Amino acid sequence: MINEKETNYSHTEEFRKRFGERLRDLRTKRGHSIEQAHKALNKPRSTYAGWELGKRVPLSKSLNDLAEFLETNVDYLMLNTDNPNQDSKKDLKDVLKTEVNEIVYDGKSLTDDQRSTIAALIEAYLQNGEK
Incomplete structure (x- = not known):
């Protein structure tokens, strides 16, 4: 790398x-x-x-x-991924967990706790939508 x-x-x-x-x-x-x-x-x-x-x-x-x-x-x-697919998709769950060092929302960096909370909220929202 x-x-x-x-x-x-x-x-x-x-x-x-x-x-x-x-x-x-x-x-x-x-x-x-x-x-x-x-x-x-x-x-x-x-x-x-x-x-x-x-x-x-x-x-x-x-x-x-x-x-x-x-x-x-x-x-x-640029050797940042081994996925050569043109429309390289990223799973938001992976992004929120570990994929990037910093996630910014409205100019403010999210803490690890905030990222975990957002992931849990999305998970709960998607589960409710499946019922």
Whole structure:
């Protein structure tokens, strides 16, 4: 996984390598050549090849375009998930329990107790709806 101390886009060499491998794997699984990929993304061949070779990581706009072209999601490209499905769904129950470090509502961070209470309220609401 990514070194947690990395907080900007000067990613580690290991991250860039894994990013490039993931990008190349997706491209080949989707049946696209490098030529098709760089033309579809309107990027120079050298730029796209640099991504696959792990020399650089694209900026956010290009990441979104890549995800769309490769029928995946940015989280998968950025190694945040192993789920390559384009419409990666997250179970709210998992999110409220453990998936993220911080959940914010109306600009205020929720405590662990508040998250648990919200999860219990949703659970009770859904159970009542099934009766």
